[in-house]
Amino acid sequence: MERGAPTSRWRTPRLGVTGGIGSGKSTFAAMLAARGAIHIDADQIARSVTAAGGLAMAPIAAAFGAELIDADGGLHRERMRALAFADPTARARLEAIVHPLVGQATAGRIAQAEQAGAKLLVLDIPLLVESGRWSGQLDQVLVVDCREATQIERVMRRSQLAPEAIERILAAQATRRARRAAADIIIYNDTQDLERLRAHAFRIGALFGL
Known part of the structure; x- marks a missing residue:
């Protein structure tokens, strides 16, 4: 179609x-x-903000505690996946942290691409x-x-x-x-x-x- x-x-x-x-x-x-x-990958942006040093990590640590942080300082994805399936409100809390940051980064990349004449x-x-x-x-x-x-x-x-x-x-x-x-x-x-x-x-x- x-x-x-x-x-x-x-x-x-x-x-x-x-x-x-x-x-x-x-x-x-x-x-x-x-x-x-120009390919703007929202999943890749989400991974970057939840990696060690990413903008989402401090609020994630404050919201979920140290057990959701991996040894490198990024999001412990397996534990978060298990928590999100067990408790849907946890997924909503995570999305409330991550999605605005992904939106901001996406807007920045869109502006750059438009200025470049994509x-x-x-x-x-x-x-x-x-x-x-x-x-x-x-x-x-x-x-x-x-x-x-x-x-x-x-x-x-x-x-x-x-x-x-x-x-x-x-x-x-x-x-x-x-x-x-x-x-x-x-x-x-x-x-x-x-x-x-x-x-x-x-x-x-x-x-x-x-």
Whole structure:
């Protein structure tokens, strides 16, 4: 499902790219970057602010205590993941700390890209649909979609997580139906055919003048 490129209200068109864990959304975003888009990865920014010395670490330590800090001084991701699944309010508290910092860093990168004359901004946002705060900041939303069975298989292969752990992650994310309902463009990526995915990226890039 595709529509033509919209007229952007900003200096540079903004395409939000999202999808569930293991869908291939970051691979697709990177392919658009290879075509000349500027790729802004919200997940990478979140990891940087929760790494040792990151801006989120002092408030995280104050909110959750030393047991959620790893030996290097960054967020202990395994313990936080377990806590978030056991206590949904913990996840909300963490997001209240991290999300504003990610938003500030993203805005800074957008401004830099616009000043540099970028043709297209690709905002790679895992929780685009879940957060509900991005719709007014994007021209279009592209969803990379696949079957849940495919997601589980891919994540098991790359992360060695148990299927039950992956299923809990999937349950905490938006459903496929919700993501598809929010999409202007849907790319179905249920195979390991990277050339087919690259062809989709070529076509989408062309819509935005890449």
